[in-house]
Amino acid sequence: MKAATVGGIVSAMALVALAPTTRGLAGDRAHDGVAVDDLSAARHLKLLKSEPAANATLLVPPTTIRLWFSQRPELAVTRVTVRGATGAERVLAPLSRGEAGDAPITGEVGIALAPGAYTIAWRTMARDGHVLSGTVPFRVASSPARPR
Amino acid sequence: MEWILARWLGYAALAVLLGAAFVGTVLVPRLARRGAHDDTLPRDAARLALAAAIALIPASLLRLADQLVALQSPGDAPWTGLDALLRYTTWGSGFVAQGILHLVAGLAAWRLVRASGSRIAWGTLVAAALMLCATPSLQGHAIAAEGREWRAVASDVVHVVGASAWLGTLVAIGWLTLVVRGDGVRVGDPAFEAERARRDDRLRTLTALVPPVALGGAALLVIAGVASSLVHLTAVADLWTSEWGRYLAVKATLAAVVLALGARNWRVTVPRALDGAPVTPLRRTLALELAAAALVLLVTAILVVTPPPGE
Numbered sequence: 377m378k379a380a381t382v383g384g385i386v387s388a389m390a391l392v393a394l395a396p397t398t399r400g401l402a403g404d405r406a407h408d409g410v411a412v413d414d415l416s417a418a419r420h421l422k423l424l425k426s427e428p429a430a431n432a433t434l435l436v437p438p439t440t441i442r443l444w445f446s447q448r449p450e451l452a453v454t455r456v457t458v459r460g461a462t463g464a465e466r467v468l469a470p471l472s473r474g475e476a477g478d479a480p481i482t483g484e485v486g487i488a489l490a491p492g493a494y495t496i497a498w499r500t501m502a503r504d505g506h507v508l509s510g511t512v513p514f515r516v517a518s519s520p521a522r523p524r
Numbered sequence: 525m526e527w528i529l530a531r532w533l534g535y536a537a538l539a540v541l542l543g544a545a546f547v548g549t550v551l552v553p554r555l556a557r558r559g560a561h562d563d564t565l566p567r568d569a570a571r572l573a574l575a576a577a578i579a580l581i582p583a584s585l586l587r588l589a590d591q592l593v594a595l596q597s598p599g600d601a602p603w604t605g606l607d608a609l610l611r612y613t614t615w616g617s618g619f620v621a622q623g624i625l626h627l628v629a630g631l632a633a634w635r636l637v638r639a640s641g642s643r644i645a646w647g648t649l650v651a652a653a654l655m656l657c658a659t660p661s662l663q664g665h666a667i668a669a670e671g672r673e674w675r676a677v678a679s680d681v682v683h684v685v686g687a688s689a690w691l692g693t694l695v696a697i698g699w700l701t702l703v704v705r706g707d708g709v710r711v712g713d714p715a716f717e718a719e720r721a722r723r724d725d726r727l728r729t730l731t732a733l734v735p736p737v738a739l740g741g742a743a744l745l746v747i748a749g750v751a752s753s754l755v756h757l758t759a760v761a762d763l764w765t766s767e768w769g770r771y772l773a774v775k776a777t778l779a780a781v782v783l784a785l786g787a788r789n790w791r792v793t794v795p796r797a798l799d800g801a802p803v804t805p806l807r808r809t810l811a812l813e814l815a816a817a818a819l820v821l822l823v824t825a826i827l828v829v830t831p832p833p834g835e
Binding site: 420504507 | 595605608609614615664667831832
């Protein structure tokens with residue numbers, strides 16, 4: 377009788393624990409390809425896009441840096457810097473993030489960047505403690521392009 | 525590598541803490557009901573719980589240092605970012621909760637070493653150990669599974685409770701029957717043979733009581749482990765195409781080895797020992813089970829620092 381009760385409880389837990397997740401995996405497979413990548417991105421923290429975009433050449437120096445992540449990163453331990461070709465580094469602080477789920481992390485540059493090559497270096501932490509970092513190179517053009 | 529060992533130590537200590545608490549609160553009363561009194565067993569279990577609670581301190585501090593170093597830039601002071609990490613992140617909340625529960629568990633174990641009959645202290649120890657099993661989920665892949673984090677956390681908590689109950693009880697019994705000796709008894713002493721006979725009796729009686737705890741714990745471990753894994757796997761092929769999947773496969777294989785050894789003990793070795801056969805084979809399979817269990821925890825420590833597929 378005891379074994380049957382334990383077996384019943386364990387089976388019920390198995391159904392509760394496995395059913396929803398198995399449906400989730402089946403759904404991922406059904407979408408195949410791109411949909412799986414989207415779901416995978418949503419599950420784990422990664423940089424989706426930035427402003428300025430990677431390798432962009434800007435005619436006007438950026439005043440704000442925006443970074444969009446696949447998940448809400450831990451803002452309190454996020455660090456974003458803009459580094460020039462000479463190695464001079466400017467830490468963007470304070471950083472902010474809107475309430476919306478897809479809101480970017482935003483930091484004001486604070487100065488007008490001179491023409492040249494720059495790198496945004498970012499480091500943040502997912503809720504599970506995984507620390508991620510990356511860089512985004514961009515250029516500020518020396519003079520506005522003239523229309524032909 | 526040292527960070528992986530710190531995690532391994534943390535998991536092992538947590539499992540031993542819960543295992544020792546189960547010995548004190550579940551197995552000792554069952555022994556008493558069967559008329560097999562072992563006066564020193566509760567105190568030995570309490571000592572083991574205290575040792576586990578103390579081992580959790582360096583394991584936690586090493587993990588904190590690891591986390592902090594990962595967030596710092598060259599030239600930063602050692603404590604840079606500590607306040608933000610502990611006060612404003614989910615990981616930090618889990619760490620603080622863990623610290624408080626370590627303290628409670630440690631104090632309860634310390635009390636039990638002095639008065640092993642205290643029901644309040646045993647209850648506190650079990651409650652703190654069970655709550656501690658929930659804290660790794662606040663610092664692991666589960667909490668980051670956005671959109672399904674609570675399901676992932678629930679699976680993870682059940683998984684850790686199952687693993688700790690099963691492996692921890694196993695380790696506790698291994699320690700209490702293979703290693704621990706009576707006060708002042710040394711190898712070669714005339715009293716050693718009597719002590720050895722007492723330990724053999726303890727081994728027979730305790731291992732006979734383990735199957736319900738082990739089966740329940742292993743069932744929870746497997747069910748919740750599969751559920752947790754499905755949250756992170758994007759396809760079955762991840763099991764062999766991703767690093768995380770390969771570690772998971774190794775862990776599952778090792779867990780199956782522990783299960784097989786446990787099943788052999790349950791069905792063959794323990795009944796023979798209870799019928800009066802020498803306990804040497806039981807000692808041997810128990811030692812093998814413990815070695816495999818240690819490897820399971822080591823692979824778990826590697827798994828949690830390995831990015832899941834797609835990260």
